[in-house]
Every structure is written in structure tokens, then in C-alpha cells.
Amino acid sequence: MPVNSFDDYPMSWKPKLTKSNKPIYQALAYQLESDIKSGALLPGTMLPPQRELADYLDLNLSTISRAFKLCEQKGLLSASIGRGTFVSSDARSNSILLNVLNDTPSEGFIEMGAILPTLEEGDMITSFMQTILKEPGSYQYLNYSSPMGSPFQQEAANHWLQKGHCFVSKQQILFSNGSQNALCCILASLFQTGDKILTTSLVYSGIKTVATMLGIQLVALPLKNGRFTIEQVQTICKTENIKGLYLIPDFHNPTTVTMPLSLRKEIAAFAISNHLLILEDAINTLLKTDAAILPSIQSLAPENTIYIMSLSKTISPGLRMALIASPQAYIKKIAVAIYNNTISVSPLMVECAARLIQSGLAEQIRCHRRLEIQKRNELADSLLAGFISPCEAECNLRYLQLPDYFTGTSFELCARQAGVQVYAAERFAVGNCSVPKAVRIAITSPASTNECNEGLIKLRSLLINPHDFTYL
Amino acid sequence: MPVNSFDDYPMSWKPKLTKSNKPIYQALAYQLESDIKSGALLPGTMLPPQRELADYLDLNLSTISRAFKLCEQKGLLSASIGRGTFVSSDARSNSILLNVLNDTPSEGFIEMGAILPTLEEGDMITSFMQTILKEPGSYQYLNYSSPMGSPFQQEAANHWLQKGHCFVSKQQILFSNGSQNALCCILASLFQTGDKILTTSLVYSGIKTVATMLGIQLVALPLKNGRFTIEQVQTICKTENIKGLYLIPDFHNPTTVTMPLSLRKEIAAFAISNHLLILEDAINTLLKTDAAILPSIQSLAPENTIYIMSLSKTISPGLRMALIASPQAYIKKIAVAIYNNTISVSPLMVECAARLIQSGLAEQIRCHRRLEIQKRNELADSLLAGFISPCEAECNLRYLQLPDYFTGTSFELCARQAGVQVYAAERFAVGNCSVPKAVRIAITSPASTNECNEGLIKLRSLLINPHDFTYL
DNA sequence: AAATTTGTCTATTTACATTTC
DNA sequence: GGAAATGTAAATAGACAAATT
Numbered sequence: 011m012p013v014n015s016f017d018d019y020p021m022s023w024k025p026k027l028t029k030s031n032k033p034i035y036q037a038l039a040y041q042l043e044s045d046i047k048s049g050a051l052l053p054g055t056m057l058p059p060q061r062e063l064a065d066y067l068d069l070n071l072s073t074i075s076r077a078f079k080l081c082e083q084k085g086l087l088s089a090s091i092g093r094g095t096f097v098s099s100d101a102r103s104n105s106i107l108l109n110v111l112n113d114t115p116s117e118g119f120i121e122m123g124a125i126l127p128t129l130e131e132g133d134m135i136t137s138f139m140q141t142i143l144k145e146p147g148s149y150q151y152l153n154y155s156s157p158m159g160s161p162f163q164q165e166a167a168n169h170w171l172q173k174g175h176c177f178v179s180k181q182q183i184l185f186s187n188g189s190q191n192a193l194c195c196i197l198a199s200l201f202q203t204g205d206k207i208l209t210t211s212l213v214y215s216g217i218k219t220v221a222t223m224l225g226i227q228l229v230a231l232p233l234k235n236g237r238f239t240i241e242q243v244q245t246i247c248k249t250e251n252i253k254g255l256y257l258i259p260d261f262h263n264p265t266t267v268t269m270p271l272s273l274r275k276e277i278a279a280f281a282i283s284n285h286l287l288i289l290e291d292a293i294n295t296l297l298k299t300d301a302a303i304l305p306s307i308q309s310l311a312p313e314n315t316i317y318i319m320s321l322s323k324t325i326s327p328g329l330r331m332a333l334i335a336s337p338q339a340y341i342k343k344i345a346v347a348i349y350n351n352t353i354s355v356s357p358l359m360v361e362c363a364a365r366l367i368q369s370g371l372a373e374q375i376r377c378h379r380r381l382e383i384q385k386r387n388e389l390a391d392s393l394l395a396g397f398i399s400p401c402e403a404e405c406n407l408r409y410l411q412l413p414d415y416f417t418g419t420s421f422e423l424c425a426r427q428a429g430v431q432v433y434a435a436e437r438f439a440v441g442n443c444s445v446p447k448a449v450r451i452a453i454t455s456p457a458s459t460n461e462c463n464e465g466l467i468k469l470r471s472l473l474i475n476p477h478d479f480t481y482l
Numbered sequence: 483m484p485v486n487s488f489d490d491y492p493m494s495w496k497p498k499l500t501k502s503n504k505p506i507y508q509a510l511a512y513q514l515e516s517d518i519k520s521g522a523l524l525p526g527t528m529l530p531p532q533r534e535l536a537d538y539l540d541l542n543l544s545t546i547s548r549a550f551k552l553c554e555q556k557g558l559l560s561a562s563i564g565r566g567t568f569v570s571s572d573a574r575s576n577s578i579l580l581n582v583l584n585d586t587p588s589e590g591f592i593e594m595g596a597i598l599p600t601l602e603e604g605d606m607i608t609s610f611m612q613t614i615l616k617e618p619g620s621y622q623y624l625n626y627s628s629p630m631g632s633p634f635q636q637e638a639a640n641h642w643l644q645k646g647h648c649f650v651s652k653q654q655i656l657f658s659n660g661s662q663n664a665l666c667c668i669l670a671s672l673f674q675t676g677d678k679i680l681t682t683s684l685v686y687s688g689i690k691t692v693a694t695m696l697g698i699q700l701v702a703l704p705l706k707n708g709r710f711t712i713e714q715v716q717t718i719c720k721t722e723n724i725k726g727l728y729l730i731p732d733f734h735n736p737t738t739v740t741m742p743l744s745l746r747k748e749i750a751a752f753a754i755s756n757h758l759l760i761l762e763d764a765i766n767t768l769l770k771t772d773a774a775i776l777p778s779i780q781s782l783a784p785e786n787t788i789y790i791m792s793l794s795k796t797i798s799p800g801l802r803m804a805l806i807a808s809p810q811a812y813i814k815k816i817a818v819a820i821y822n823n824t825i826s827v828s829p830l831m832v833e834c835a836a837r838l839i840q841s842g843l844a845e846q847i848r849c850h851r852r853l854e855i856q857k858r859n860e861l862a863d864s865l866l867a868g869f870i871s872p873c874e875a876e877c878n879l880r881y882l883q884l885p886d887y888f889t890g891t892s893f894e895l896c897a898r899q900a901g902v903q904v905y906a907a908e909r910f911a912v913g914n915c916s917v918p919k920a921v922r923i924a925i926t927s928p929a930s931t932n933e934c935n936e937g938l939i940k941l942r943s944l945l946i947n948p949h950d951f952t953y954l
Numbered sequence: 955a956a957a958t959t960t961g962t963c964t965a966t967t968t969a970c971a972t973t974t975c
Numbered sequence: 976g977g978a979a980a981t982g983t984a985a986a987t988a989g990a991c992a993a994a995t996t
Contacts, residue, residue, distance in 0.1 A: 033963080033964060033965090034964080034965080035964075035965085059980070059981055059982085060981075060982065061980085061981075061982095069965090070965060070966050070967085071966090071967095071982095072965070072966065072967085072983095072984090073964085073965060073966085075982075075983075075984090076964090076965090078982090079983095089981090089982060089983090090972085090973080090981090090982075091971065091972045091973065091980095091981060091982045091983070092971085092972045092973025092974060092980065092981050092982075093972090093973060093974080093980095093981075093982085094973095094980090094981065094982085095981090095982080124626075126625060126626065127625070129621055129622070129624070129625065132620075132621020132622070132624045132625075133620075133621050135621070135624060136615045136620045136621055136623075136624070137615070139611075139615055140612050140615050140616065143608045143609070143611055143612050143615075144612065148604075148605075148608045149601055149604025149605050149607070149608055149800075150601070150604070151608075151800060152601070152604045152607060152608070152798045152799065152800025152801075153598060153599070153601065153604075153799060153800060154596075154598065154799055187659060187824045188824055188825060190821075190822070190823070190824055190825045191823060191824045191825075194822060194823050194824075198695055198696070199695065202697075203675045203697060216822070216825070219818070219821070219822050220822040220823075223670055223671065223818075223819065223822050224670070224696075225674075225675060248972095249971080249972060249973090251983095326624045327624065327625060327626055328621075328623060328624025328625065328828065328829070328830060329624075330824065330826075330827075330828045346691070346695075347695060349662075349691070350662070350666060350688070350691050350692040350695050351662070351663060351666050351692075351823065352659045352660055352662055352663045352666075352802065352824075353660060353662045353663075353688070354802075355802075356800065356802045356828070356831070357800070358800060359828070505984080505985060505986085506985080506986080507985075507986085531959070531960055531961085532960075532961065533959085533960075533961095541986085541987095542986060542987045542988080543961095543987085543988090544962095544963095544986070544987065544988080545985085545986060545987080547961075547962075547963090548985090548986090550961090551962095561960090561961060561962095562960090562961075562993085562994080563959095563960060563961045563962070563992065563993045563994065564958095564959065564960050564961075564992085564993050564994025564995060565959095565960075565961085565993090565994060565995080566959090566960065566961085566994095567960090567961080720993095721992085721993060721994090723962095
């Protein structure tokens with residue numbers, strides 16, 4: 011074999027290592043990162059095998075490995091044994107979903123990207139807060155507090171958790187500053203840099219950004235029409251040294267799919283026998299009617315599941331509150347993480363949430379919200395008929411699979427031009443999955459039913475007359 | 483030299499490696515951790531040199547190194563070249579300072595450990611909140627918001643920051659959920675696992691616990707009467723690859739010392755010429771009178787300093803609010819970290835804080851608090867005369883250097899027996915420093931001046947009649 | 955001031971496990 | 976179904992730099 015045989019190998023990436031004072035592995039990782047960010051290496055590209063690169067650059071295999079590892083931890087690459095290393099699908103897309111961090115939108119722009127709540131119920135809550143503040147001694151809610159809450163608060167939280175079919179003792183409940191904060195604290199306390207968590211190949215992007223920040227790697231579970239099988243989970247876990255699973259069983263974000271009971275049972279059994287930790291995100295569970303709610307995975311594998319129930323989508327995001335129900339074994343660690351993170355949650359907000367639940371007002375708000383969502387879903391079904399995937403009437407999201415001549419990203423750009431924000435599937439992509447041509451539509455975000463109607467009409471005309479827009 | 487010469491080496495630690503399926507370096511680290519936690523290896527102990535251990539166990543030097551590194555990142559060890567590896571001073575003490583995570587205290591127990599605010603001012607704030615909530619449209623404060631805040635909020639924040647001699651443009655201000663949260667977000671976004679931050683050898687323990695959680699290492703700057711010199715900073719930074727400095731220039735926690743202007747200038751100059759990032763924690767700055775406030779380090783090195791001003795100690799911890807003033811270069815990164823952490827701060831709390839400042843009520847509360855603190859300091863000065871270190875009249879903490887027959891920990895235990903909680907210096911120790919025999923007393927925490935008085939009297943009798951107590 | 959001690963860091967070697975063909 | 980391809984991970988080697996004596 012001639013020495014220069016690698017010249018013939020069709021290498022997708024030929025880095026040039028100029029001499030620098032940096033160590034080789036860092037210089038190589040840096041160049042890889044630049045080439046991905048500049049677009050020289052596109053999402054999905056397979057990199058040359060580590061051995062080929064080592065040969066080509068006349069370096070040791072492990073040096074290449076180490077450089078790749080750096081980029082992998084930044085979420086730029088995903089690799090698997092025997093298959094190769096690929097540039098991540100979302101390496102070039104923006105995963106931060108709240109526009110507040112980006113430009114402020116202009117007048118008349120319709121937000122259907124970020125999930126905002128319908129706000130009609132807000133006044134109920136503000137007046138409720140006033141009642142609490144009026145009481146003598148209400149200043150005590152301005153002190154520090156325990157993430158465990160008071161017995162009354164635990165009682166109320168437990169009541170609410172049970173609506174989601176989550177059954178724990180009071181000592182297993184913690185309060186956090188919303189469900190993103192819950193995820194952040196759980197990841198920081200129960201996982202380490204380099205650990206791997208399995209999740210669906212399209213997933214709530216908040217888990218992606220926080221995992222990346224903490225150096226925790228997400229591994230993608232391929233989806234077929236928003237669904238996956240237990241066999242897929244088993245195969246990946248067998249080979250990838252997976253520490254945990256992140257799942258959204260009800261109204262999955264962004265695909266809207268609800269996980270069937272059979273799969274919940276299979277996952278629970280598998281987690282128990284393989285000592286896996288499941289993070290069950292019940293963010294949308296209580297949007298469903300009580301009759302429609304299935305047993306939670308937590309109820310099927312109580313020692314292996316941490317159940318997170320946000321109050322943002324069902325009561326109000328203004329409370330900045332989520333409930334965490336965890337096996338006793340992890341409570342202390344998570345509580346310490348909450349302390350490290352914020353010392354304590356706002357006792358005023360905890361008390362307010364507890365009383366909203368206890369008084370029945372929370373339940374009332376939940377029903378209100380459901381009705382509004384049903385109304386908007388009817389609009390979406392009729393206006394986008396022929397395009398939009400069907401989903402349950404209570405779902406706050408819609409998943410729009412696009413005609414072939416669009417990609418999620420191109421459609422998002424066109425919609426933006428037309429004055430409507432939606433989010434492309436690319437934003438939700440994990441690892442090296444094939445990204446479906448789709449966008450997510452948040453129907454609750456427009457301030458009024460009317461504005462929602464308007465937004466949907468704009469999207470429809472885009473689907474019907476794509477040639478009117480330039481971003482194709 | 484005989485092969486077994488290491489038998490004669492007086493090894494402070496002789497691990498036994500039983501065969502397990504774990505990798506050697508992990509098994510070794512695990513044993514080291516157990517031996518520290520069980521007390522077989524005490525704080526301050528020097529471990530055998532890595533080469534000696536490698537010889538003794540017949541392993542490669544790097545394998546030992548790797549095992550040590552694991553423990554070092556957990557904060558259990560601190561090592562330096564040429565000097566050796568030592569068990570950390572705080573390896574066995576509890577650094578979580580809020581008792582809410584531990585046992586609930588019994589009736590009559592006086593809290594002077596955790597720093598709680600005097601609560602008399604609480605009613606002003608709760609009634610203020612009501613006024614905001616009463617306004618039509620107040621439900622908008624229940625939505626998501628930007629960590630940048632509205633122009634009005636930025637204006638108010640800027641006004642408050644300027645009182646602390648921090649001068650930035652409005653675009654350089656972020657809101658976080660309290661200063662612990664600010665630290666968490668800053669560390670998570672601007673530092674990486676394994677990075678080193680220099681700080682005083684006794685320091686606010688919240689930075690210790692969050693750094694440990696994130697795998698960031700604190701390096702100790704030795705203190706002499708609570709003071710250090712620029713030469714010490716220079717020496718350590720030269721050798722230790724320090725990425726940043728964490729400082730509390732005003733009423734340092736726990737030593738109460740205020741950093742003189744000369745040192746501030748030297749540190750600022752050093753940070754600029756060495757591209758170091760300073761985290762300036764102005765937690766207590768506004769407890770001082772306006773006339774007593776010195777130029778902030780931020781004002782002396784504006785491109786190198788992130789200034790964190792909590793509203794907890796000066797206005798109310800119930801707001802769960804801190805202001806972050808950062809060089810433009812880091813704003814985006816920190817904002818993303820806040821998003822990853824909690825999506826957004828509570829807009830209601832931000833608005834409330836802004837209006838408190840704008841209305842002048844915040845300033846009024848600040849004065850109130852100052853008067854109460856002054857009163858309590860007079861008490862402490864007279865009751866603990868002969869024992870307590872003098873400090874400025876506005877400081878919310880006292881630092882009590884103990885007679886020789888006490889250690890901080892033993893005194894803390896005695897005081898607890900006597901019904902008063904104080905915190906031992908050990909809780910604040912960083913790395914392998916010699917821990918002074920001292921405790922911190924939080925004079926603002928007792929609910930009333932009377933209770934404070936009572937607590938101080940109990941501490942005095944403990945100092946005068948130590949033999950009455952059993953924990954020596 | 956020179957030699958020794960000591961921890962740090964990068965690169966290398968070797969064994970291993972899974973996937974693909 | 977076996978061989979080749981491919982990534983992972985532990986242990987090792989060697990050069991380096993600061994602190995100590």
C-alpha cells in the first residue's frame with residue numbers, strides 16, 4: 011500500500027493545521043468548530059473516520075478522538091461506534107425560543123413561535139395575589155423559604171400532582187422556579203459532564219440548550235410520525251451508556267403526540283430493570299380533560315422517575331413555578347441544587363400557587379384555557395385543512411408537515427416575511443437525525459382569537475401560494 | 483536502592499485496591515472519597531506524593547493523577563506543584579447555610595447563622611405590590627419577560643447601581659433571580675468544568691457550593707486579619723492558570739472587612755493587564771452610607787468586571803432579585819444562561835423592584851435597615867466587648883475570633899446546645915487554608931432587637947464559662 | 955544557585971465493542 | 976456469519992514548570 015493512499019480517500023473534511031502555540035487537539039477542535047459555524051461543513055455531513063484523519067494529519071488516533079470529543083460536548087457533532095461521526099442537525103440553528111432575547115418584533119407581527127399563554131385568566135390571578143398580600147403578616151412571604159414548602163403547600167401540590175396521575179408522599183415534593191429551572195437543577199445535580207441522556211430526535215429545545223451548557227449529551231431516539239418503540243430504546247441504551255431518559259408523554263413538544271399506555275408500561279419496566287432515571291416532563295398533561303389523562307410513567311416506575319409539572323401552561327407562567335416529584339433517594343441532591351441555583355423559590359409565589367389550587371380557582375383557570383384552546387384548534391383545523399396533522403382538541407401546539415418544496419427553516423423564514431413567527435423542526439432536532447420538513451405552531455400565543463385567526467390565514471396563503479415569497 | 487524502599491516512606495494514606503470491575507482510577511478516587519468522609523483522612527492532611535503512591539500501588543503516575551483530579555473537582559482535595567496534595571479544610575463541614583434544608587429549629591431557638599433580613603420593612607413592600615397589582619392591565623406582569631427588562635426598569639436599575647459606584651449603559655444590565663442565581667448563571671456561562679477561580683480563603687459559601695456543583699475549582703488566597711495583598715494575587719495567578727477572581731469588596735462575608743481603595747486599584751490594573759475576569763459581589767455595599775461607599779472595582783476596570791448587586795440584603799429577599807452589570811462582551815452569553823436556567827425572571831418582581839427604586843421607597847427601606855443594624859451592632863459591641871472584632875457600624879455581620887480552647891466548629895456546636903445558631907469559619911474555608919478559630923454572627927437574623935440581645939447574651943456566657951458546655 | 959520534589963498536561967499505546975458489509 | 980470499519984476508554988510515557996531544599 012502506497013504511503014499516500016489516503017490522498018485517494020474521498021475525505022469530507024481536510025483540515026489544515028497551521029502551527030500554533032495551542033495543543034494540537036484544541037487547535038483541531040477549534041478549526042472543526044469554525045468550519046461548522048461558517049457552513050463549510052453542513053449539518054448531516056459525515057466526517058472522515060478518526061483513523062483516516064489521524065493518517066492524513068500524521069497524528070495519533072487518540073488526538074483526533076479528543077478533538078472530536080470537545081466538539082461533541084458542545085453539541086456540534088454526534089458519533090456512534092461502527093457508523094461514524096456526523097455534524098449535528100441543529101448545529102446551525104438557533105435553539106433559544108423566546109424572542110425576547112433576540113430582536114423585538116414590530117407592530118402587527120403575530121407570534122406563533124414561542125408558546126405564550128392566553129392571558130384572559132391573568133386578572134383572576136392578580137386579584138388573588140392581592141388578597142394574600144392584604145392579610146396581616148403577609149410580609150413573611152418575603153423571607154427565604156424551603157424548596158420543600160409548608161405542609162399546606164405540600165398538600166396543595168400533591169393534590170395537583172395527582173390530577174396528572176403522579177402519586178408520591180409529601181416529602182417527595184419540591185418547588186422550583188418553573189420547569190426549565192427544574193430541568194436545570196435536576197441535570198446539574200444528578201448528572202455529570204459527559205453523561206448521556208436519551209430523548210426523542212425532536213424535542214423541547216430548552217432541554218437541549220441547558221444540556222449543552224452543562225456538558226451533558228443528548229442522544230436521539232429516531233421518530234416515525236412522532237412515535238418510537240421500546241426496541242429502539244433498548245438498542246440504544248445497550249450500546250450508548252445512557253444514564254437517563256427525558257420524555258414528554260402528553261402532547262409531546264413539538265410533535266403533539268401522546269404516548270400510548272402500552273409504551274409507557276414498556277418504558278417503565280425497562281427503566282426499572284436497567285436502573286435508568288426517567289425525567290417525565292408533564293408540562294402539558296393538565297391541558298387534557300381528566301378523563302383523557304393516562305397513567306403517568308411515574309406511577310408505573312415510581313422509584314425511577316422524576317416527575318416535573320409546570321404550572322406555566324395550565325395556570326400561569328407568571329407564577330414561575332413547577333412541582334418536582336422525585337424518589338426519596340434524589341430529594342436531598344435536588345434540593346441542594348435548587349439552593350445552589352437560587353437559594354429558594356419565592357415563598358409568595360409558592361403560597362399563591364398553593365391557594366389557587368386549594369381554592370379551586372386553578373381548576374377553573376384550567377377549564378377556561380382548555381375552552382380557548384379548543385376554539386383555536388377548530389380554527390386551525392378548518393383554515394389549514396389538507397395541510398395540518400390532526401391532533402387532540404386540547405393540544406396547545408400544532409405540528410405542520412410541509413409540502414416537499416419547503417424545509418422547516420425556509421418556511422419559517424417565509425412566514426416571518428409574511429408577519430407570522432413559527433418555529434422550524436430544525437430548532438428541535440437532536441444529534442444526527444434526519445429533520446422532517448415541518449414547523450411547530452403555537453396557537454395559544456396570539457393575544458386574541460382574532461389574531462390567531464389572522465395568523466393562520468397568513469400561513470394558509472403561504473402554503474397555497476408559495477411563489478409569492480422569496481425565501482425559497 | 484532496594485525495590486521495597488517505599489515501605490519505609492511514612493505514607494499518610496495507604497489505600498488497598500481490591501479488584502473490582504471499575505477502572506482503577508475510579509476505584510482509587512472512590513476509596514479516597516470514602517476515607518475523607520469517614521474521617522480516616524482529616525482536613526489538612528498531606529497525601530503521599532503521586533509518584534510515591536504510584537510506586538506503592540505499582541501503577542502509572544498518571545493513573546494516580548487522574549484519581550486525584552476527580553476528588554479535586556469535588557472540592558475534597560487541593561493540590562499545588564512542588565508542594566503536594568492536601569485534604570481540603572472544609573471537606574467535612576456543611577456549607578449549605580440555610581437551615582431550611584436541614585432540621586426545622588425548635589421553639590425559642592435563635593438564628594444568627596443564616597443571614598436573614600430584618601422584616602419590619604416587609605409591610606411597605608407588600609402594600610406596594612398591591613398597588614401594582616390593582617392597576618388595570620397588571621396581568622401583563624404574569625407573562626414571560628426579557629432578562630434585559632423594559633426601558634423604565636433599566637433606568638431604575640441603573641440608578642440603583644450607580645449608588646454602588648457602578649457605571650454602565652442600560653444595555654449592560656441584566657436581571658436575575660437573586661445574586662446566588664446570578665453567580666450560578668455567570669459561572670455556568672463564562673466558565674468551564676475544570677476552570678479555576680481565585681477567591682479569599684474564607685468566602686461566602688454559596689460560591690463554593692455552586693462552583694463544586696459545576697466542577698469549577700476555587701483557589702484560596704490566604705488571609706491575614708481578613709486582608710490580602712496584590713503580590714499574593716500576582717503570585718498565584720502566575721502559577722495557577724486562574725480564569726477569574728471572585729471578590730466581595732464591601733463588608734466581606736464572613737470577615738466583614740472592606741477592601742481599601744489602593745488594593746481595588748491594584749487589582750483592577752492587574753486584571754486589565756492579565757485579561758482576568760472579576761466577579762464583584764456588591765451584596766452588602768448599599769448597607770453603607772453613601773458617603774462611605776468607595777469606588778467599585780467595576781468603575782476601575784469596566785471591561786473586566788461583572789458587578790452583581792443583590793436587592794436581598796438592602797431591600798428584600800422576597801423580591802428574589804439581583805442586578806447584573808456586565809461588559810457588553812458577556813451580556814449575550816449570560817442572558818442565554820438565564821434563559822437556560824429559568825427562561826425569565828418574574829416580570830412582576832422586576833417591575834416591583836424598579837418602582838420601589840424609582841419611588842424612593844427603596845432608599846427609605848435602606849435607611850431603616852441601616853438604623854436597625856447600627857442598633858444591633860451597639861448591642862454586640864457592648865455585650866461581647868473584649869471578644870468581638872470591631873467593625874463598621876453598618877455591617878450586618880460580626881466576626882468573632884475565639885479563645886484558643888475553641889475551634890469554630892466546637893463553638894458552633896456549643897452555641898447550638900445553648901440555643902443559638904452561629905456559623906463556624908470552617909464553613910467558609912476554601913482549599914487547604916489554615917482555618918482561623920472564629921465564627922460568623924448574623925445580627926440581622928433574629929426577629930427582634932430583643933431576641934438579638936438574648937442571643938448575644940447566650941454567646942457571651944459561652945465565652946466566659948466554656949466549662950458549662952460539653953462539646954469541647 | 956543547583957538539584958530534587960512534585961503536580962500538570964499532552965500525546966501515545968493498547969484493548970475493546972459495536973456496526974456495517 | 977465473519978471480517979473490516981469505526982468510535983470509546985483506560986493506562987502509560989514523556990516533557991514541562993513551579994516549589995522546595
